[in-house]
Amino acid sequence: MSDDAHEIGHKQGGTTSLFLTVWIALVVMTAFEVFLAYLEYMREHPAIMLTLLVGLSIIKAALIMSYFMHLRFERLSLVLWLVPAMVFCLCMIIIFFMPDANRMLQMRLMH
Numbered sequence: 001m002s003d004d005a006h007e008i009g010h011k012q013g014g015t016t017s018l019f020l021t022v023w024i025a026l027v028v029m030t031a032f033e034v035f036l037a038y039l040e041y042m043r044e045h046p047a048i049m050l051t052l053l054v055g056l057s058i059i060k061a062a063l064i065m066s067y068f069m070h071l072r073f074e075r076l077s078l079v080l081w082l083v084p085a086m087v088f089c090l091c092m093i094i095i096f097f098m099p100d101a102n103r104m105l106q107m108r109l110m111h
Contacts, residue, residue, distance in 0.1 A: 022067045
């Protein structure tokens with residue numbers, strides 16, 4: 001294999017240590033998300049907790065798509081996958097949680 005072909009293959013594929021580092025980062029972020037769920041302070045302030053959880057989820061999705069789906073060198077593809085997926089997920093969250101949020105708001109206003 002020529003040096004140029006080796007560099008191109010190495011650049012596109014990544015190394016085991018790189019994938020292990022990304023995997024460890026994903027595990028740490030997931031552990032932090034679980035830790036947030038057990039904090040009493042975060043239960044009292046759900047807006048902060050949900051903002052952190054959504055932000056971490058977006059970062060995790062970007063890491064997974066960049067390294068494990070091999071879209072790291074395709075910036076346009078990464079954006080075209082991540083942005084619509086994020087918009088879809090946010091719309092689904094709003095659709096499913098808005099009726100409950102309105103109901104809870106009405107219950108609070110009644111008391």
